[in-house]
Amino acid sequence: MTDFDHQQTAHCESGAVAALLRHNGLDLSEPMVFGLSTALTYAYIPLVKMGGMPLLAYRMPPGRVIRGLSKRLGVRFHFERFRRPADGTRALDQYLQQGSPVGLQASVYWLPYFPENMRFHFNAHNLVAYGKEGDDYLISDPTFEEPMRADTASLQRARFVKGMLAPKGLIYYPEPITEAPDLHKAIPGAIRSTSNMMLRTPLPFVGIRGIRHVARHMEKLSPANEHYNKLLIGHMVRMQEEIGTGGAGFRFLFASFLQESAGILSNDGLKAAADQFTDAGDEWRRFALYAAKMLKGRSTLDYGKLAAQLRQVADMEQQGYRMLLDLKLG
Amino acid sequence: MKLDEVPQDDSKAFEGQRKRLYARNADGEYTTALSSGWEAEDVVLDQAVEEYNRFTREARQRVQQGLSSPLEYHIYAHRMDLTVLAQATGLFRWQVRRHLKPAVFDRLGPRKMQCYEEAFQMTAEQLRSLPPEDDKNND
Numbered sequence: 001m002t003d004f005d006h007q008q009t010a011h012c013e014s015g016a017v018a019a020l021l022r023h024n025g026l027d028l029s030e031p032m033v034f035g036l037s038t039a040l041t042y043a044y045i046p047l048v049k050m051g052g053m054p055l056l057a058y059r060m061p062p063g064r065v066i067r068g069l070s071k072r073l074g075v076r077f078h079f080e081r082f083r084r085p086a087d088g089t090r091a092l093d094q095y096l097q098q099g100s101p102v103g104l105q106a107s108v109y110w111l112p113y114f115p116e117n118m119r120f121h122f123n124a125h126n127l128v129a130y131g132k133e134g135d136d137y138l139i140s141d142p143t144f145e146e147p148m149r150a151d152t153a154s155l156q157r158a159r160f161v162k163g164m165l166a167p168k169g170l171i172y173y174p175e176p177i178t179e180a181p182d183l184h185k186a187i188p189g190a191i192r193s194t195s196n197m198m199l200r201t202p203l204p205f206v207g208i209r210g211i212r213h214v215a216r217h218m219e220k221l222s223p224a225n226e227h228y229n230k231l232l233i234g235h236m237v238r239m240q241e242e243i244g245t246g247g248a249g250f251r252f253l254f255a256s257f258l259q260e261s262a263g264i265l266s267n268d269g270l271k272a273a274a275d276q277f278t279d280a281g282d283e284w285r286r287f288a289l290y291a292a293k294m295l296k297g298r299s300t301l302d303y304g305k306l307a308a309q310l311r312q313v314a315d316m317e318q319q320g321y322r323m324l325l326d327l328k329l330g
Numbered sequence: 331m332k333l334d335e336v337p338q339d340d341s342k343a344f345e346g347q348r349k350r351l352y353a354r355n356a357d358g359e360y361t362t363a364l365s366s367g368w369e370a371e372d373v374v375l376d377q378a379v380e381e382y383n384r385f386t387r388e389a390r391q392r393v394q395q396g397l398s399s400p401l402e403y404h405i406y407a408h409r410m411d412l413t414v415l416a417q418a419t420g421l422f423r424w425q426v427r428r429h430l431k432p433a434v435f436d437r438l439g440p441r442k443m444q445c446y447e448e449a450f451q452m453t454a455e456q457l458r459s460l461p462p463e464d465d466k467n468n469d
Binding site: 008009010031051109115118120121145161162164234235238241242244247253256259274275278282285288289291292293295296 | 331342343344345349351354358369370374377378379408410411413418419451
């Protein structure tokens with residue numbers, strides 16, 4: 001059986017990628033993988049609905065971590081998708097027989113080891129399969145403390161659900177890594193790219209402007225629709241905290257990346273920026289706390305207060321990205 | 331967030347699992363810590379689950395009153411909605427909506443029925459009926 005070093009991470013995709021790279025001899029931390037792939041974002045897209053709620057994202061769409069990192073570091077990944085479920089299962093078994101762990105995309109809802117109340121129809125969960133014993137796959141799921149198991153039928157089902165972000169049995173793994181990537185070159189480019197995206201995307205619902213847009217929207221919520229408004233606020237908090245973000249909608253993960261980069265590049269400015277994003281993250285957490293109290297009825301539902309808190313977050317993040325751009329790294 | 335601020339609120343939804351969060355130690359260095367849950371998160375998770383449960387209960391009533399086919403019940407019991415089910419089966423939304431009519435669903439051919447059997451991982455017989463009310467997993 002293949003030895004695979006299972007490590008729990010905050011986020012599934014950056015965790016799976018970090019684990020696969022480590023297995024192939026390139027040891028990068030989860031924050032480094034996340035930061036280099038420029039996966040951080042903020043986007044609010046009312047036209048796209050998920051379960052009746054507008055799409056709200058604190059990170060780029062699924063797949064971005066792998067592709068972003070691959071582009072930034074020049075590490076190539078091999079991707080395979082399948083039309084027929086049986087073919088996907090056969091290919092997976094073959095990789096495992098050869099002793100190669102592979103990354104898989106699957107639906108959270110159909111994975112047998114997920115706690116009942118955490119099961120939702122999210123089709124872009126990432127995990128690593130590293131072996132098979134009898135009918136059970138040995139799975140290193142980055143969001144769980146211990147390695148897990150899934151039976152063949154369930155895993156095939158989870159890998160071949162149809163619908164939004166359908167995995168189509170996706171299997172991926174890094175191709176042999178010939179030379180160690182140059183982080184001194186990659187880090188400045190990634191930081192600049194994320195800062196520009198957050199400050200300068202010419203769309204009103206992306207980045208800093210997106211946060212302020214939602215703040216305005218929040219102020220204008222009609223008290224007559226209290227049930228929907230509460231669901232919307234709950235949805236915002238869930239997207240921010242629950243979906244494997246490492247806390248505060250990936251902001252702590254990003255701050256950790258900046259701090260690690262400060263060490264690699266010996267740059268104190270990056271350290272200060274890490275502090276700034278930690279503070280911004282704390283303000284996001286405060287937003288979640290206010291929202292939860294209001295939803296629970298422990299304090300009065302006050303859309304203005306939530307909007308003000310969002311503006312506070314937007315101001316702090318804006319200052320953070322400006323600090324990063326002013327550093328003129330590389 | 332500092333290490334001693336990492337919430338340990340023993341969330342029921344985690345079923346004993348813990349998740350990893352990023353926080354800073356006393357020296358301000360980032361590290362990770364395990365959290366057994368956060369109350370604020372529990373509130374919004376409960377809210378989302380309860381919303382599906384409410385839809386499920388209301389669907390059960392409509393099915394019992396003959397206003398809707400059991401399909402509607404199964405949609406919400408599986409935390410889906412019309413759109414998700416349409417995507418998961420490859421049918422059009424209007425087709426799924428039509429199948430919510432008891433008369434139409436009763437006459438559904440085996441090929442369409444199979445779409446639903448696959449999407450829900452249930453037999454046709456299960457799909458045509460409601461599970462007993464006390465079944466906590468479905469209500």
